[in-house]
Amino acid sequence: MYQITDWCHHFIELQVTPGDLCIDATMGNGHDTELLCRLAGEYGSVLAFDIQEQALQNTKKRLQESGVPDNYRLILDSHSHMTQYARMDSVSCILFNFGYLPGADHAIATRPDTSLEAVRQGLSLLKKNGLMSLCIYSGGDTGFEERDTLLPFLKTLNPRQYLVILSSYYNRPGNPPLPVLVRKL
Numbered sequence: 553m554y555q556i557t558d559w560c561h562h563f564i565e566l567q568v569t570p571g572d573l574c575i576d577a578t579m580g581n582g583h584d585t586e587l588l589c590r591l592a593g594e595y596g597s598v599l600a601f602d603i604q605e606q607a608l609q610n611t612k613k614r615l616q617e618s619g620v621p622d623n624y625r626l627i628l629d630s631h632s633h634m635t636q637y638a639r640m641d642s643v644s645c646i647l648f649n650f651g652y653l654p655g656a657d658h659a660i661a662t663r664p665d666t667s668l669e670a671v672r673q674g675l676s677l678l679k680k681n682g683l684m685s686l687c688i689y690s691g692g693d694t695g696f697e698e699r700d701t702l703l704p705f706l707k708t709l710n711p712r713q714y715l716v717i718l719s720s721y722y723n724r725p726g727n728p729p730l731p732v733l734v735r736k737l
Contacts, residue, residue: 553633556729557649559719560685561587563733564645567683568592572644575677576600577631584647589620596623599638601631630699631670635677642678649687650698664701671702675714675736684734690727699730706732713737 568574570593576585579602588598602608608626650667674684690699706716715735721728
């Protein structure tokens with residue numbers, strides 16, 4: 553089955569070039585971090601955030617075993633603090649994969665308030681033509697609160713400053729994830 557992350561990765565691969573600064577705002581097990589490290593190359597850099605030590609350790613192991621350049625900084629902190637680690641208008645690509653750490657306690661998950669703040673901060677960090685990718689999950693363990701907080705906010709973004717594209721898995725039952733792309737104009 554074609555995953556939401558595969559869909560988003562397609563656009564990320566078109567976006568990131570060697571030497572770019574990128575952010576994985578929700579590190580998890582490091583899949584997105586690994587992709588960004590490969591794309592940014594040895595002269596680029598990647599900041600990856602998570603609040604769980606297990607995510608940091610899983611990602612560190614993945615990156616060491618995968619042979620990506622040593623161009624990353626794994627940060628044990630909330631994504632809602634990312635402006636403390638990067639300058640405004642400096643980031644080429646920011647990824648969010650909301651929800652919980654796969655294989656860990658589902659009670660520890662991203663929350664609407666900190667996720668909204670992180671998206672706000674991320675928008676200020678994006679450089680012109682920068683891309684933000686959001687994988688928004690709802691239902692099940694995570695509920696609908698995050699989706700119902702993020703989507704109305706994204707709809708209010710100034711269309712002269714941002715292009716927001718919301719996709720859907722139109723023929724999937726239940727509450728399929730929503731891929732959203734935001735381009736800073």
